[in-house]
Amino acid sequence: MKKILIAAFAFSALVACNKKENDKNLHITGKVEGLKQGELYIQHIVDTSLVTLDSITIDGNSNFKSDIQIPEAEMLYLSLNRGTSNSLDNILPFFAEPGNMTIETTLKEFYAKAKITGSKNNDLYNDFKKIKMRYNDEKNKTFSLTILARKINSAQKLDSLNQRADKLTMRSYLDAINFAVNNGKHEVAPYIALTEIYDANIKYLDTIQKSMSPEVAKSKYGKQLTEFIAKRKASE
Known part of the structure; x- marks a missing residue:
């Protein structure tokens, strides 16, 4: 009987261990x-x-x-x-x-x-980072030119560069919004909305939220986006 109990205990422990690994x-x-x-x-x-x-x-x-x-x-x-x-x-x-x-x-x-490799969400996130990098390069160039314009005290040049910077920001936001909407079946969509364009016009965040698949809407970042939008609407 004692041997049977020991064997049963060892088997139970093995099953528990395998279940934990699985x-x-x-x-x-x-x-x-x-x-x-x-x-x-x-x-x-x-x-x-x-x-x-x-x-x-x-x-x-x-x-x-x-x-x-x-x-x-x-x-x-x-x-x-x-x-x-x-x-x-x-x-x-x-x-x-x-x-x-x-x-x-x-x-x-x-x-x-x-x-x-091995994650579709990560592949999509890398695609988004490439888009973001292009805009960052343009913004850095614009910033460098702005510093130069200030040194030579060129008000006209500064005004032109400020307009350029504003347009770059708007275009980068619109591209991020479009990217998230087009990939609403993946968790990367609400993640980008929460981390990259959280301060965008609420109507754009609404569009991203509505584009999410039912599965993504129930995910960690999907729920966080829905809660974030609700809080912004309540405070605005």
Whole structure:
């Protein structure tokens, strides 16, 4: 009887362990080329703080893997502890979703050289970042010309550059709105609305909210967008 009870207990523990492992629906494999010693963290934002979901010790092998549970698509962050380094290039955001994902990057250019596959939301987010980057380049050029115009005290040039900056901002907002509306079947749409154009005219946010699929509307960022719009309407 004692042997039977021990066997039954061991079987129950094995089943519980397997169930716990099966609950992990996001499987990440990756490599940080050049990293021999350090710590990697998979994190997400809770309220306004980064909370660690998993930690990975790198000791001689730059490859890593992580198995975690996420209830739905969500922006996560791969953070690198470089030890005594003063580098600010330590956080890599990526739009995760249940399934298999791969992250490959380098120690030298942790953010800039990152290649992430396995998530449609992340692919779309990268497409949006390319659009955003074009506008940022134009805005930076305009800002540099504005500084020069101030130095030479050219009021006419300043007025022209200010108008140009306003038009760039408006165009960037409209492109972000169109991007979110066209991708309403993915969680990236409400995320962009909440993080990039939260101060846009409420009618545009309404349009994004109405374009969301029923599944996305029920998601974390879908619910947050609906709540945010309701609060803005109540305060305006």
